[in-house]
Amino acid sequence: MEQVPVWLTLRDRSVVVVGGTDKAAAKVRLALNAGARVTVVAPSLGIEVAELVRGGRAQHVARRFAAADLDDATIVYGATGIDTVDTEVAVAARAARVLVNVVDRPALSDFSMPAIIDRGAVVVGVSTGGTVPALAAAVRARIEAALPPRLARLAVFAESFRDAIRAKIAFGPARLRFWQRVVAGPIAEQVLSGDEARAHAQVLQALNGPDSMQTGGTVYLVGAGPGDPELLTLRALRLLQTADVIVYDRLVGPGVLDYARRDAERVFVGKEPTRHPVPQSEINMLLADRARTGLSVVRLKGGDPLIFGRGGEEADHLRAAGVKVEVVPGITAALACAAAAGVPLTHRDHAMEVTFVTGHGRDEGFEPDWATLARSRHTLVVYMGVGHAGEIAAKLMANGLPASTPIAVVQNGTLETQRVVAGSLAQLESLLADHGVSNPAVFLIGEVARAAQTSGAVPAELLRAVAG
Numbered sequence: 001m002e003q004v005p006v007w008l009t010l011r012d013r014s015v016v017v018v019g020g021t022d023k024a025a026a027k028v029r030l031a032l033n034a035g036a037r038v039t040v041v042a043p044s045l046g047i048e049v050a051e052l053v054r055g056g057r058a059q060h061v062a063r064r065f066a067a068a069d070l071d072d073a074t075i076v077y078g079a080t081g082i083d084t085v086d087t088e089v090a091v092a093a094r095a096a097r098v099l100v101n102v103v104d105r106p107a108l109s110d111f112s113m114p115a116i117i118d119r120g121a122v123v124v125g126v127s128t129g130g131t132v133p134a135l136a137a138a139v140r141a142r143i144e145a146a147l148p149p150r151l152a153r154l155a156v157f158a159e160s161f162r163d164a165i166r167a168k169i170a171f172g173p174a175r176l177r178f179w180q181r182v183v184a185g186p187i188a189e190q191v192l193s194g195d196e197a198r199a200h201a202q203v204l205q206a207l208n209g210p211d212s213m214q215t216g217g218t219v220y221l222v223g224a225g226p227g228d229p230e231l232l233t234l235r236a237l238r239l240l241q242t243a244d245v246i247v248y249d250r251l252v253g254p255g256v257l258d259y260a261r262r263d264a265e266r267v268f269v270g271k272e273p274t275r276h277p278v279p280q281s282e283i284n285m286l287l288a289d290r291a292r293t294g295l296s297v298v299r300l301k302g303g304d305p306l307i308f309g310r311g312g313e314e315a316d317h318l319r320a321a322g323v324k325v326e327v328v329p330g331i332t333a334a335l336a337c338a339a340a341a342g343v344p345l346t347h348r349d350h351a352m353e354v355t356f357v358t359g360h361g362r363d364e365g366f367e368p369d370w371a372t373l374a375r376s377r378h379t380l381v382v383y384m385g386v387g388h389a390g391e392i393a394a395k396l397m398a399n400g401l402p403a404s405t406p407i408a409v410v411q412n413g414t415l416e417t418q419r420v421v422a423g424s425l426a427q428l429e430s431l432l433a434d435h436g437v438s439n440p441a442v443f444l445i446g447e448v449a450r451a452a453q454t455s456g457a458v459p460a461e462l463l464r465a466v467a468g
C-alpha cells in the first residue's frame with residue numbers, strides 16, 4: 001500500500017480550485033457536496049463552473065493563480081491542465097503546507113482522488129494511487145453494482161436508533177451482535193426494500209424483548225436466472241449475500257451459489273441420482289419454519305420463480321401460514337435461450353405474440369389448446385418438452401402449423417455446456433434423438449426461429465437447413 005486512505009471533513013472549510021474547465025468542475029462539485037466553501041481561481045470559466053458561480057454556490061476569483069490564494073485553504077486542487085500553472089500551484093501549496101492534488105499528475109500531488117461510490121453516510125473510495133484511474137473506475141462499477149441504492153437510507157435508519165441501543169444494551173459483544181442483526185439481517189433487508197415501517201417496529205420489538213427478533217423473518221422467492229451467474233439481478237445477488245438460509249434445487253446454475261454468503265445454511269431440495277426430490281409439502285414447511293425463527297430465507301429457483309417453478313404454490317402456502325413473502329424475478333429460460341440462439345421472440349414481420357407452454361402438462365392432467373398454439377405469426381416456447389417432442393410436433397402439425405416451420409432447441413442455455421440445434425418442426429424429434437439433446441432444454445417454434453439458421457449460434461453439424 002503506497003497511500004493511506006483518510007476521509008477529510010471539509011464542511012465550512014475553504015477549498016481552492018485553480019482552473020475553471022470541466023476538470024475543475026468535478027472537483028468543485030465534490031467539494032460543494034462535502035459542504036466546503038469553494039473558491040475558483042481562473043481568468044475564465046467553463047459552462048459548468050460558471051453555472052455554479054452564478055448560482056452563488058462557489059466564489060470566483062477572475063485572474064491567474066497567486067500564492068496568496070492559499071492563505072486560508074485546507075486543500076487545493078490544481079486543475080488547469082496547463083503544466084506551468086499546475087506546477088506553480090503544487091510548489092506554492094507545499095510552501096504553505098496546504099495539501100494539494102493536481103489532476104492527472106500524481107508526482108505533483110500530496111493526495112489522490114479515489115473513484116467514489118456514494119451512498120450518503122456510506123462512502124467507498126477505490127484508489128490505484130493515481131496511477132491507473134480507469135482501473136479504479138472499473139472496480140468502482142463492480143462495487144456500485146453490489147451496493148444497493150437505499151444503503152444511504154439504512155445508514156440514516158440505523159443512526160436513528162443509536163441512542164436507544166446505547167441506553168438499552170451495555171457496550172460489548174451483545175451490543176455488537178445487536179447492531180449486526182440490525183444492519184445485516186432481515187431488518188436491513190426491509191429497509192433496503194423500502195419497508196421502513198416494518199423494520200422500525202422490529203427494532204423496537206427487539207429492543208424491548210430479547211426473543212422478539214425471533215419473529216418476522218421473510219422468505220424471498222428469488223429467480224436465479226438460467227444458469228450463468230452474470231444473469232442474476234442485482235437484488236438476487238444482494239439477497240444471496242445476506243441470506244441466513246438458502247434453499248435451492250438442481251436447476252440453479254452451479255456458479256450461482258459461489259456468490260452466496262459463505263456461512264449461510266444451504267439446503268438442497270432437488271433430485272439427485274441417488275435421492276428423490278424433497279416433496280413440495282416438506283419444502284413449504286421448511287421455508288415457513290426457518291422464516292418463523294426470524295431468519296432471512298432465500299428460496300432460489302432456476303429462471304423466474306413464477307414461470308413453471310411452483311413459486312406461486314410456495315407463496316400461497318407461506319402467506320397462508322402468516323409468513324412474509326417477497327418475489328424477486330429472474331430471467332426465465334425462454335428469454336435467455338432465445339438470446340443464446342440469436343432468435344427474437346417477437347418480430348414485427350413474423351410474430352406479434354409469444355406463448356410459454358409446458359411440454360409435460362399432460363403428465364399433470366393438462367392438455368394444451370393445440371389449435372391456438374398452432375396459429376401463425378406466433379412464437380411458441382416449450383419448456384420441459386424433451387420427453388414429448390414427437391407428440392408436440394405431431395399435434396402442432398395436425399392443427400395446421402406447417403412441417404417446415406423453423407425451430408431451435410437450446411439445451412443448458414447460458415451454461416458452458418450450452419448447445420443449440422436447429423431445423424424444422426418435422427425434424428424436431430429426430431434432431432433431439434440424433435444429437436442426444438436432454439433436459440433442461442426449451443424449444444423455440446415459429447418463423448422467428450429461422451434466425452437461428454444464420455445467427456452463428458448453431459454449429460454446422462447441429463443445423464438442418466429449413467426450406468423457404
Ligand SMILES: C[S@@+](CC[C@H](N)C(=O)[O-])C[C@H]1O[C@@H](n2cnc3c(N)ncnc32)[C@H](O)[C@@H]1O
Nearest residue numbers: 303304307309332333383384412413440441442
Ligand atoms: C421446472 S421448469 C423451471 C423453469 C424456470 N422457472 C424458468 O423460468 O426458466 C424447468 C424447465 O425450464 C427449462 N430450462 C430451465 N433452465 C434452462 C436452461 N438453462 N436451458 C434450457 N432450458 C432451461 C427447461 O425446459 C426445463 O425442463
